[in-house]
Amino acid sequence: MTDATIKTAAMLAIGDELLSGRTKDKNIGHLAEVLTMAGIDLKQVRIVGDEEEAIVEALDALRERYDYVFTSGGIGPTHDDITADAVSKAFGVPCLHDPDAMGLLSEMYQRRDMEFTDARQRMARMPQGSRHIANPVSTAPGFVIGNVYVMAGVPQVFQAMLDTVVATLPAGTRILSRSLPCPFGEGDIGTLLGAVQKAHPETSIGSYPHFDGKRFSTELVVRGRDARALDAAAHDVAAMIEALTMEREGAKSKDLGTGELA
Amino acid sequence: MTDATIKTAAMLAIGDELLSGRTKDKNIGHLAEVLTMAGIDLKQVRIVGDEEEAIVEALDALRERYDYVFTSGGIGPTHDDITADAVSKAFGVPCLHDPDAMGLLSEMYQRRDMEFTDARQRMARMPQGSRHIANPVSTAPGFVIGNVYVMAGVPQVFQAMLDTVVATLPAGTRILSRSLPCPFGEGDIGTLLGAVQKAHPETSIGSYPHFDGKRFSTELVVRGRDARALDAAAHDVAAMIEALTMEREGAKSKDLGTGELA
Incomplete structure (x- = not known):
C-alpha cells in the first residue's frame, strides 16, 4: 500500500x-x-x-x-x-x-x-x-x-x-475505518482473522483486546483508503464473528446442564 | 549530574x-x-x-x-x-x-x-x-x-x-521531588526562576504551566537525589514566590480604585 x-x-x-x-x-x-x-x-x-x-x-x-x-x-x-x-x-x-x-x-x-x-x-x-x-x-x-x-x-x-x-496541509485520502465489536478473545479469532487479513491485503485489520476483569473480548477494526475494499473486508469479518457465535451456541446447547465453566 | x-x-x-x-x-x-x-x-x-x-x-x-x-x-x-x-x-x-x-x-x-x-x-x-x-x-x-x-x-x-x-531490578537512588504551587504565570517568574536554577545546579527545577481558561498559573517542581540540595532549592523557590506575591499586593494597593484589569 x-x-x-x-x-x-x-x-x-x-x-x-x-x-x-x-x-x-x-x-x-x-x-x-x-x-x-x-x-x-x-x-x-x-x-x-x-x-x-x-x-x-x-x-x-x-x-x-x-x-x-x-x-x-x-x-x-x-x-x-x-x-x-x-x-x-x-x-x-x-x-x-x-x-x-x-x-x-x-x-x-x-x-x-x-x-x-x-x-x-x-x-x-x-x-x-x-x-x-x-x-x-x-x-x-x-x-x-x-x-x-x-x-x-x-x-x-x-x-x-x-x-x-x-x-x-494538503488533505490526503482519508483512511476509512469500520469497527466491529466481537465477543470473543483474540485466542478464539486469531487464526481465522489472519486468513481474513490475507484475503484483503488492501485493508489493515486490527484486533484490540479488552479485558473486563474476567474475560477478554475484542474490537476488530478494518481500515483502508478504498471504500469497496473496506466493505468487502468488513463483510468477511462480520461473517467470521457470526460463524463463531453460531459455533459457540451449538457448543452451549450440547453442554446444557453442565453449568457454567470455571 | x-x-x-x-x-x-x-x-x-x-x-x-x-x-x-x-x-x-x-x-x-x-x-x-x-x-x-x-x-x-x-x-x-x-x-x-x-x-x-x-x-x-x-x-x-x-x-x-x-x-x-x-x-x-x-x-x-x-x-x-x-x-x-x-x-x-x-x-x-x-x-x-x-x-x-x-x-x-x-x-x-x-x-x-x-x-x-x-x-x-x-x-x-x-x-x-x-x-x-x-x-x-x-x-x-x-x-x-x-x-x-x-x-x-x-x-x-x-x-x-x-x-x-x-x-x-536493582533499586537506584530515588529522585526526590518537592512541588510548589505558584499563582503566577511562567512569564512572571521565568527570569527569577532561571536564577534560582543556576544557584542550585544539583537540582532540576521544572515549571509546569496550567491554564484555567482565563489565566496561567504554574506548578514548580524541584527534583534531585540529594535531600539537602533539594531543601535549599525549594527554600529559594518558595522565597521567590513570596517576594512576587508581596510585590503584586503592593501593586494592587497602589492600583486601588482603578478596578479589575482586562
Whole structure:
C-alpha cells in the first residue's frame, strides 16, 4: 500500500515532566486522531526530555524521514524551555527574537498592563526564517521551519495551534475505518482473522483486546483508503464473528446442564 | 549530574492503534511513574506501528543506548502481534514456541475447557533464550532477553508484568521531588526562576504551566537525589514566590480604585 500521495508524519513530544510521569501526555493521542481524520499517516512518536542534544538528534532523525514533524512543549518563558534553541541548532540558523512576535506579545502585555519581562520575551524567540503558528489562546506563537511544526505543550494551546496547521496541509485520502465489536478473545479469532487479513491485503485489520476483569473480548477494526475494499473486508469479518457465535451456541446447547465453566 | 550508579531506561510502545488515535496509550505515563519511584531515569520513549522493520530499528537504537528497554504491545495471538518475531530478529535468534509457556497456556485452556488454538499457541512464542515475565492476569507470559523487557499492551496486564519486573531490578537512588504551587504565570517568574536554577545546579527545577481558561498559573517542581540540595532549592523557590506575591499586593494597593484589569 505504498502511495506517494499519502503524506507521513512524526511527532516529537518534549518535556522532562512526561518522562517523570508527573504529566500524562494528552497531545499524542489528539494529534493521532486529527492526522487520521486528515488522511496523513502518523508513523512514529518520540518523547524526549528538556535536553538540547536529545531534541536535536530526534528532530534530525524524524524530519529527514517523514513529510511532517510536529513537536509539543518547551516554547514557554522559563529556563527549561529550550525547544526554539534546539530547533535552530538542528537547522543551523540563529535563534532570534522575532520582531513580529515581539510586537504581538508586547502589545498583549501592554493591553493587560503587565510587564513584558525578559522571560516573556523568550517566547518571541524562534529560528531565523520561521513562519508563525497563531496562538489564539495565549498569543505567544508557535512556528514552522522546513517541515517542522513547533507547538506548545499545554493541551488547549497545542490543539488550537494544530487546528490552524492542519488547515494549511494538503488533505490526503482519508483512511476509512469500520469497527466491529466481537465477543470473543483474540485466542478464539486469531487464526481465522489472519486468513481474513490475507484475503484483503488492501485493508489493515486490527484486533484490540479488552479485558473486563474476567474475560477478554475484542474490537476488530478494518481500515483502508478504498471504500469497496473496506466493505468487502468488513463483510468477511462480520461473517467470521457470526460463524463463531453460531459455533459457540451449538457448543452451549450440547453442554446444557453442565453449568457454567470455571 | 552524571552518575554511573543511576540506571537509564527507554520505552518502546508498539501498535498501529496508538498511531491512529484509536487507543490512547496508558502505559507510558504509568511506566514513567513506576521508574521514577524506583530511581531509574526514563530517558526516551518511542511509539511505532505493527511493522517489523520499525520495531527492530527502534529496539536496536534503544537497547544499545540505555540500561533497560521496556516494550508494550504486540504479544497477543493475532496476525498483527509481531513483537516476539521482531525482538528475535533484533537479537538474531529464532522465535520459538517456548515449552514452559506452551505448558502454562495449554493447562489454562484445558482447565477452562477451551481449545488451545494455533492462534493461542502464538502467545507462547518468544526469542530463544528468553526468560518469562509472569502474567497473573491472563497467563500468557511476557519475556526478557538481554536488557529488553517485553510486556503486554493491555494496561492491566502491562501493570501486573511491570510490578514483577521492577522488583527484580536493582533499586537506584530515588529522585526526590518537592512541588510548589505558584499563582503566577511562567512569564512572571521565568527570569527569577532561571536564577534560582543556576544557584542550585544539583537540582532540576521544572515549571509546569496550567491554564484555567482565563489565566496561567504554574506548578514548580524541584527534583534531585540529594535531600539537602533539594531543601535549599525549594527554600529559594518558595522565597521567590513570596517576594512576587508581596510585590503584586503592593501593586494592587497602589492600583486601588482603578478596578479589575482586562
